[in-house]
Amino acid sequence: MAGGRRAAGLALGWGCCCLLLCCAAASKLEVSMPAVVEVESGGTARIECNFYVPGNGSYAYINWFYIERNNRVRLCHIMGSEIVEENMDYKGRLSVGEDKALSISRVTVQDTRTFVCQVGAGSHGVGENQTELRVYKVPEAPEITANSGGVSVQSIEIPQIAQCVSRNSFPLPNITWHKDGEQLQPKEKKVKILATLTRESSGLYTVVSTLFARVTRADRNSLYHCTVLYWLRGQSHAVESRQVKVNVFYPAQHVKLQVMPSSALVKEGDDVKLVCEADGNPAPVFSFYKIELDDSWQDLSSLADSNSGVLNLHNVTKSSSGLYRCQTLDLDDMKQLEKDVELVVNYIEGVNVKMEPSSPLQEGDSVRLSCDAHSPVALDYQWRDEKGRKVADGNQLFLSNLTFETSSNFSCKVIAPSVPGLEQSKQVAVAVHGKPRIVAISSPLYVRQDEVVNLTCKAIAFPRPSLRWNVNGTAHEYFENQHIASNLTVRVNHDLLQAGAMCRVFNALGASEKHIQLLVESVRKAEKTPESKGVIIVAIIVCILVVAVLGSVIYFLHKKGKIPCGRAGKQDITKPEARKDKIVVEVKSDKLSEEAGLLQGANGEKRPAADQSEKYIDLRN
């Protein structure tokens, strides 16, 4: 029995020991809480407080504290499920859930503290645990402002590049700087980052970070931005600003001076630009000069825009050719640079046409025209007629068998094929001088008595001739195709039929005239058949002879018959006979002699034509 007790007691003891060992933790009042609770400023923080009372016992009270400078300040006292006592600072912001979790509403950054949950459970004693409340505020996107004044590569101090502002964040964020995406680290004498910190009344931070950095020419294209870094739930987050450029000032290193358009193509009369460019920022001040042959400088800056570096030369001439200089002055460091350019103005001058022979030309002559001109470039020659049509290439033109009709103005066109648009022309008059030549005349003209007719006469000559009619009428004179022509409107009368009309054309070198013969229509009909004409002539001759014989017989008888034929009387009869014989011959050869007369008319011989017409009229009667 005693052994059994001992065994039982041992077992009990073992069991107890085992229970103690196994349930050492659970036998104690335990409070468990999250180590950290994060909540955004303005939100509600919920801090859980879970506890275990051994033996399913219940708790008596819960106390909440916060820790301030190592002191505990009681927040509230809870009995049952009620808050029976409350810290005045937190009044109205606290509530307790079914699970005894404490909620704090309208959290501010001042609530960033450690909260303690203390549970009292009578005989089980008191247990507690704590939670760190972290309040955060995500920073707003940072605002970046570039240095608006621009920065110089030659700045003695490290120049300010930009400033970045990150407002209202908590906890304190970091601001980093980046150039073309790469982070900039502070570096002595090169990169400096200054940050100033402001704590707002809300407890949130505003950070202003300023970047100072040296710049080079290459930085004219650099893009800068800042980044705000902050922690949230154990992780790092970043908000980037927009990218900014700074105006980088650097002195010019190179100057370029160009002729626009390209120098080889400039010709007299062109507008030319000399464009000077420097690679500095800001652009330097430009000055322009022309270097004369004696090495003196002619200041042309008044013709130029000193800001844009463009020199405008209007209507350039041969004398505009020469060496031009652009000089730049950097107002930052007062350094000067210069560049020269040669301007070549192409030209054609002294276009001259020589005529061989140079003496005044007459009909039938030949002439050789030679053209020459001066130019720094190769030239082509062309000949054009008055209407602008090309008649020949080359610098010589040979013209033969000249006539009044071929008189014309020719022009020598000189072209520089290498310079588009460069050409010159010279006109020369190839005028054939001479006395007038009548080229058309309305003769013979068949008319009727009292009819109104047009007499026409057309001639050519140089110098320009004048034209006169020897009869009265209405003259209409006109020029056409180098010819002078005249229409004379007259009424046919007896005198006109008898004498015909004379057209006289003259200039300083002489005169030509031609006769217009007027024939009545009947004569024309008679003339149409040569046989009938012959018959008529024979009949007329016979009649005349008969009349003559009869006349002489009557005369004889009248003078009392006895007296033999007187010498004078015979002569009187034979004379007209001979004359009439002559007329017949002339009439027969009329056409030929008329033609001859016309040809001779050119020589101004008037008489034969006039005689003939007179005889025609006799004949008609």
Ligand SMILES: *[C@@H]1O[C@H](CO)[C@@H](O)[C@H](O)[C@H]1NC(C)=O
């Ligand atoms: C507090 O609670 C945590 C989480 O439940 C737990 O790990 C820790 O041991 C507790 N601390 C104390 C002192 O009870």
Ligand SMILES: *[C@@H]1O[C@H](CO)[C@@H](O)[C@H](O)[C@H]1NC(C)=O
């Ligand atoms: C800010 O910079 C400090 C020092 O470099 C670093 O310890 C901290 O983690 C940074 N904070 C963030 C939010 O990156």
Ligand SMILES: *[C@@H]1O[C@H](CO)[C@@H](O)[C@H](O)[C@H]1NC(C)=O
């Ligand atoms: C010039 O005129 C004459 C006479 O009319 C002629 O024989 C000759 O062929 C002409 N010459 C030319 C080159 O036309």
Ligand SMILES: *[C@@H]1O[C@H](CO)[C@@H](O)[C@H](O)[C@H]1NC(C)=O
């Ligand atoms: C040639 O040109 C001049 C001036 O234009 C003109 O007066 C002259 O009549 C012309 N000569 C001929 C032959 O056409």
Ligand SMILES: *[C@@H]1O[C@H](CO)[C@@H](O)[C@H](O)[C@H]1NC(C)=O
């Ligand atoms: C032409 O008319 C003028 C006056 O009208 C006169 O003097 C002259 O004699 C006339 N000539 C002829 C040929 O009829």
Ligand SMILES: *[C@@H]1O[C@H](CO)[C@@H](O)[C@H](O)[C@H]1NC(C)=O
């Ligand atoms: C001149 O007379 C001719 C012939 O009669 C005629 O063809 C021409 O039209 C006339 N010219 C003028 C300008 O009257």
